[in-house]
Amino acid sequence: MTTTYQPATPIWCAGCGHFGAQAAIVHALRVLEIPPHETMVLAGIGCSGTIQNNLGTYGYHALHGRVLPTATGVHLANPDLTVIAAGGDGDGYAIGMGHLVHTLRRNPSFTYVVMNNGVYGLTKGQDSPTFQTAGASLDFDAVSLALSIAASSFVARGFARWSDQLNRLTVAAVEHAREGRGFAFLEVLSPCVTYNDTYPQWEATLHDLDATDHDPTDRTAAFDAVSRLGDMGRMAVGMIYRDDIAPTPVEYRPHPAAADVTPAANAEAYAAVLDRYRI
């Protein structure tokens, strides 16, 4: 057995929602029997951007806001890996917002877990784009954004304290991506107990769609539910939308990391390229 790095103890405050998000990821990898060496967890910058240190998988600490393009590159180059991108709302919805839109549009098959706490914790309490004044609905709602992009294929929201549901959603997200169905976007409402303790506020306003007859394959119904709840100052959690397209068979996925680049295997094809330039 090769000894490698020792997974770290989380740096988070006692009671931080991120413990719930991490537990759900660990649960999903265990339930789906994905070995750590086939998993790559990429994290952004911020408190949530330390999650990769705690898991024992291949881990990567991205530049601030760039976790999605990096994860896209990893996934496209080696689709055999189970890729999980993770980060906070500052990372994903402020500095990295542009990439979220385009990742939803491209729909690459990896999972993105956003730990949304409405605040910049690591830099000690500045407002993030999802900071809420008491009682108001989300100023910025990433779930609505994701639903508005026609290519989006998996949109879910969990709450760090509701661990059974969060576990289910995380398993579903990782499965969705592994089957080549596309980008699994999972927002986890993950309160910051130090700078923005929204546990009581969220607990009182969340509406569990999984406990209703909501049909998650109906995008219009998802839009309808999310916006009507928003008007009432409430937020939807659960399996909000998932495309019911068939999985992409493995043999149809290009795999650059496995390409045979030896000159022997390519000599004829390279020569044919050169011939196009002969005069």
Added chain:
Amino acid sequence: MTVGTTRRVNDLNVMVAGQGGDGSLTVSNLLGVLLGRHGFRMYNARNVASRIKGGHAAALMRGSTVGRSCMGDELDLLVAFDEEAIERAASWLADDGLVIFDSSGGPAPRANLPPTVTVYEIPFARMAIRDLRRDLFKNSLGFGVVARIVSASDTEAEEVLQHRFAHLPERVAAANVQALRAGFAYADEQGLSAGNGPLVLADGPPTDHILISGNEALAFGFLTAGGRFFAGYPITPASEILDWLERMLPRFGGIAIQAEDELAAINMAIGAAMTGTRSMTATSGPGISLMQEGVSHLGSAEIPLVVVDCQRSGPSTGMPTKPEQSDINMLVHGGTGDFPRIVLAPATPTECFELGAAATNFAQRIQGPVYVMLDQAVSQDAMTVEPFDLGAVEPVTGKRLSRQEVATADEYRRYAITADGVSPWALPGTPGGMSLVTGNERNEWGQVDTAAANRVAMVDKRARKIETVRADLPLGYRWGDPSAPVGMIGLGMERGPMEEATERLAAAGLTIDGLSPRTVWPVLAETIDFVRSHDRVYVVEHNAEAQFAHLIASVGGPHDRLRLVTKYDGIPFRPGELASRILEAEEVAK
């Protein structure tokens, strides 16, 4: 008009110009094929406005039997589709130059032209519409006249046209042949009979050649070195690399992707590179600015990537279609913190191919960023060169660990401190090779660690990687007289004019020793020694602040021997212009 004298040419400078969309490139391409049949080697450039259609657009072409790598001093032949073309080209025209003018809108403006220039006025556009019903046929019509000018037989001109349009539907080719023959008829009216024009083409040695631009050659080099992932964002003058790899990589099991911006482009490439896939991104100065954080991250996190900068005139958005070499400071010094990097600078399509492959290999060897620095002229101008030596490229893997090696190792540390600075690398997917990759300072395990001793050990380890490959970095191209007391040095697009200016200067009694470095950073001993071993060295570069000269001086090149020859007007040097600049400076030195 009757033609008096006939001149035999082995070096022909041609400009075909009009409004963008006039089809100037078609005429120049046809002439290029014709010249190629006579053993001429081509140098093709363009001068365009930054817009899709319209604006002055010129195709510049030099054909020579010896093979030149820049435009010459004077134009021998101008094909002008409008008055603006004549106004712009007038100062370049040789005294015995020839002008073919589309006189559909009136006679040629001769006021600016040297009186000895011969002008043929032919209403191409009007004739094309009247006789052939389409304006576009003016190109084949115009080529008919050009062919007569260079004394080609009508049969040969027709073969060239057929060759060029071979991929088009037969009726299109036939219509163009009809247009060509109409061109012959108008040429007859001007006294230009077949095989009896004012110019006669010499015959160069027939050889096996390719005609390719630097951007295409660079992308090809990356491919042959095993490059299988590319991410980029469209930008002039780098977009051809994205276009080329989007077409080619899927055929080789690779992927090219157009990102939403340069930040995404470099980070996608970083992601792919971490899987062991040889990866690249390419952009120009404004994109390189956005990528600085990513490049710094490559250096810190130790991820192999090729980053191409096709430089254009700056600052900011500058002059997007014009060449400059003003990103040298940014490539060599840009980014946050201290990190090892390599900057390579090819000057010809052949070198673009070779250094594109070499950069891909060096990136693997140092597990870090390797820049390839081009300029608009090197990127987009096309040249006739020997076919690339495909057999000479061997993809290098660097220090990677196989599954077997990891399985039998007691432990695996991603950032193990080694004598050569390079840490053996287990790719994601390897059992037992789990690692933490980060741009933060970290210990050998990849865990964040800011302890002073660890910090110093890690910075030093990363720096050692450059020393490990230094001896293998590409040396420069040399020409001229090694015993000359006067040296000339320059990068990329300066090579062609410098080499040719050296001939002119020799004829004027000044011998020159020339060096065109292919490695910009680290500055090799070769460059410093070159400056030290000459009384004075002219540093030829396209920027206002003499960035390359300052770089040389900053690492020990004696600054009192450096003579600055800068140009920043967006136009490449002509050999005669450069020779004059140096002769003037020599006068001052006396």
